[in-house]
Amino acid sequence: MNNKEAIMTFRTARAVHIFAFSALIMLMGTVSYAQQTPNQTAERIMAVVNDDIITTSEFSERVHMVMETSNLPKNPEVARQIGPQILDAMVDEKLQLQEAKRLGLDVSDAEVNDGLKQIATKNKMELPDFAQMLKKEGISAYTLAQQVKAQIAWTKVIQQRIRPRIDITDSDIDARIKRLQDLAGKDEYLIAEIFLPFDEEQSEDDIRGLAQNLYDQLVSGKAGFPMLAQQFSKGAGADQGGVIGWVQEGQVAATIEAALKQAEAGNLLAPIETDLGYHIVYLRDKREIEYDPETTNMLVLRAEIGNDIGNERLDSRARRYLRDLRSTAFIEYRA
Incomplete structure (x- = not known):
């Protein structure tokens, strides 16, 4: 399998x-x-x-x-x-x-x-x-x-x-289009992720062990990626089953990017350690970035980019909102 x-x-x-x-x-x-x-x-x-x-x-x-x-x-x-x-x-x-x-x-x-x-x-x-x-x-x-x-x-x-x-300006969209121009001809990756961060409550060995257990369940076919991401991931897109979307060069950690370059569409990558924690990455698809202003429907492209930026900012600010609630709350662990 x-x-x-x-x-x-x-x-x-x-x-x-x-x-x-x-x-x-x-x-x-x-x-x-x-x-x-x-x-x-x-x-x-x-x-x-x-x-x-x-x-x-x-x-x-x-x-x-x-x-x-x-x-x-x-x-x-x-x-x-x-x-x-x-x-x-x-x-x-x-x-x-x-x-x-x-x-x-x-x-x-x-x-x-x-x-x-x-x-x-x-x-x-x-x-x-x-x-x-x-x-x-x-x-x-x-x-x-x-x-x-x-x-x-x-x-x-x-x-x-x-x-x-959430405010998205023309300058935001123009900057994203400029990036596409610069990266034309290189690969981009459609990924989903389960991210388990390092924290003070758990040892690194425990987090590594959990990452391996989740990976084993996925490889065995006993659990689905979206459900495990919703349950365990602390990263962007967790509520949507871990879906991150299309990422390009420089947008993920170097160790993850290196693994993606070697992987094929449909591959599940074994847990990858970064400075922040462990990542289980599912490469859903892979393609070469194409951008030709002469043939690209710019209205459609700008709308898609604006939607992507909006979703990214919404997710980021929602997670920051929750962190702020935590920082001002009285939280006491007793058992």
């Missing part, structure tokens, strides 16, 4: 698992799960986030969900490796929900149900079948509901606070 087949492709990876972590909730109909709570037995506090808490049962249920939907090896060592990423993600969700509340942005059960219906349709499943799959895998509806609610809330925050402030 080659790498392209092993990744199961972006379009045909086992659909249930591609979307399982990021959007599967409340599949028992239109019942509200907002009032349900996880098992309160022997409850302890894992983390305090301003006026909210994350409990041990919430954390354990999330770990279970991640391991089920990502098909990672179910052993204590892997659970230990992924624990810090999961707890950080749960802290981010608390901050996202708090910011939405501060701005008066609510997420209704109806909105979540509508989103679920769309996802079930994309996965060619009816809601009852979806619900049965969740039940079989022991995935908590409450855990999923909280995650999806945070995602919807954060989208609303971005739409209100960031998108109106």
Whole structure:
């Protein structure tokens, strides 16, 4: 099996698992799960986030969900490796929900149900079948509901606070076109990425081990790239399944660029270490940059470039917004 087949492709990876972590909730109909709570037995506090808490049962249920939907090896060592990423993600969700509340942005059960219906349709499943799959895998509806609610809330925050402030000038587009002219004849790469940064909470060995585990699952075909990226990546495009888009010379780390030059379209690159962390890169496509002002439809090109710049800035500013929320929040890890 080659790498392209092993990744199961972006379009045909086992659909249930591609979307399982990021959007599967409340599949028992239109019942509200907002009032349900996880098992309160022997409850302890894992983390305090301003006026909210994350409990041990919430954390354990999330770990279970991640391991089920990502098909990672179910052993204590892997659970230990992924624990810090999961707890950080749960802290981010608390901050996202708090910011939405501060701005008066609510997420209704109806909105979540509508989103679920769309996802079930994309996965060619009816809601009852979806619900049965969740039940079989022991995935908590409450855990999923909280995650999806945070995602919807954060989208609303971005739409209100960031998108109106994205400004793209003619000079921005002209500079990007000039770059295309300079790079004409060289290769560019359509990539997706899972980025695991170095941090103070985890040893480098743990991050390397997690990167290798994720890579192994992708190569074996047991998990899809988009789902793992949504779950684990801390890089640009994580919410879109790790998709970065087309990159050219000088836009990625030298070690990544060197590996891309040797790879073929459809290849999954083994974890690459940079100064920032580990990168698992999927080379979706590769082509020679072509630019001929005599034959290029400039109106179309300028529109495409403007859209690319806008998406890049939106993603960058959304991540900066979340970092700012973290820097001003009271966050205490207790267990």
